[in-house]
Amino acid sequence: MSKIVFIGGGNMASCLIGGMLTNGFSSQDIMVSEPNEDSRKRMQSTHGVLTTADNLAAVSQADIIVLAVKPQIMGAVASPLAAKLEHKPIIVSIAAGIPVSALQNWLGQHLKIVRAMPNTPAMVQSGATGLFASQSLGNDQQAMIENMFSAVGYACWVAQESDIDAVTAVSGSGPAYFFLIYEAMLKVAQELGLDKQTASQLTLHTAMGAARLALTSESTPDELRKQVTSPGGTTQAAIESFQAQDLEGIFRIAMTSALERAKKMSDDFAG
Ligand SMILES: NC(=O)c1ccc[n+]([C@@H]2O[C@H](COP(=O)([O-])OP(=O)(O)OC[C@H]3O[C@@H](n4cnc5c(N)ncnc54)[C@H](OP(=O)(O)O)[C@@H]3O)[C@@H](O)[C@H]2O)c1
Incomplete structure (x- = not known):
């Protein structure tokens, strides 16, 4: 099973992980990297997932990295990770308004990046998520990412990155x-x-x-x-x-x- 690492253990990460665990993902395959000790404890007690405060150590093991921090701090959080991504994990960003080009500038041009735009009803497993992949993914990778978001509601792929702006205007907002x-x-x-x-x-x-x-x-x-x-x-x-x-x-x-x-x-x- 792929190792999935969440960078940021806030509201959206918690509701995604909750949905994933009730839909067949194992807590042993999920790690949350989060600086706030209370949030780490909450992740452990609520979901039983592994936690750390060390983003770099966490991503070096990951097959899929979910960037789940606020957009304003994404650049500062993402840039240091670049040195630990030689193994080419898939990057999934749920941050609103951050384009693939910015993520590739921070993390590396060679990486496959997925932008996901979930919405708040994901908290009650009734979300709607639009997904866009910067490059074609393997069938297993594509299915795995779709399963992550289907676990909290409806999920669909869109063909071009500009469609994510439309998804934001329709289901995000x-x-x-x-x-x-x-x-x-x-x-x-x-x-x-x-x-x-x-x-x-x-x-x-x-x-x-x-x-x-x-x-x-x-x-x-x-x-x-x-x-x-x-x-x-x-x-x-x-x-x-x-x-x-x-x-x-x-x-x-x-x-x-x-x-x-x-x-x-x-x-x-x-x-
Ligand atoms: N909520 C939504 O409906 C929604 C919908 C679509 C997309 N999104 C996107 O989802 C992302 C997360 O939103 P959210 O509502 O879950 O925010 P949130 O609850 O504030 O979660 C962000 C988490 O990241 C942590 N963090 C801060 N600096 C970090 C670092 N250097 N390394 C690792 N983690 C760090 C924060 O810890 P501290 O609390 O200690 O700062 C916080 O626990 C945002 O980019 C947002 O645009 C959210």
Whole structure:
């Protein structure tokens, strides 16, 4: 089995490791390198994985290195690792906005790099992750990396690096769009007379039910919408109001802003 080393043992590393362990990965094949002693102890007690504070010793043994530190410190953390990567492990970066070119500048031009963009529902094994590989991977390597992220939800490969910016605008930031809609529906549902608990449960179960129905149905989104919308009925009144205010246009502007921001962050790191 491949040795997988996480550099950084924070929230995202912990939720990935938790998912991996419940999906057939062995704690003996996973090591976390992390400077904070409390975080190391938490990793040991929660997941039973090996831990160290020595990034260089950890990566020299690794087949796959997952870079799971904050983007702002990635350069400072990654650069010293370059001297210990002659064995050419695969590098998986989950850091938002850091392009392959920056990672190769820090770590070495010859390395295979995978950029992964997970999202926060990974914490409850319901994440959505886009993956991009800088060079083609062996079938086993590709399957292993896909399994790591499938362990915390849905994972798919994208064809080009610029697609990762689109993934960021869709699913990386996407949970916040739905939380915003949740906030709005919760407030209005209470104004319409429901208590907070009832409003919250009805809203969230409706969101989950709509997502499940769409995932399992062969119908298109507009067919599903039309199934709920009888002519002259309550749903039609609401949908017409959304459309009169150009809901699609609002999303286009918002998601394009997220995409532009992701591109700008990548450009800044690319230098
Ligand atoms: N959270 C998300 O939803 C999400 C989604 C997509 C991508 N990401 C990406 O995932 C990465 C990690 O995010 P996170 O939320 O897990 O952050 P986090 O909880 O802050 O985890 C980062 C960890 O790295 C540790 N660290 C700091 N310096 C280090 C060093 N020199 N060597 C090794 N470890 C070091 C930190 O320790 P200290 O606490 O002691 O500083 C911390 O435990 C980020 O790049 C983020 O962009 C996160």
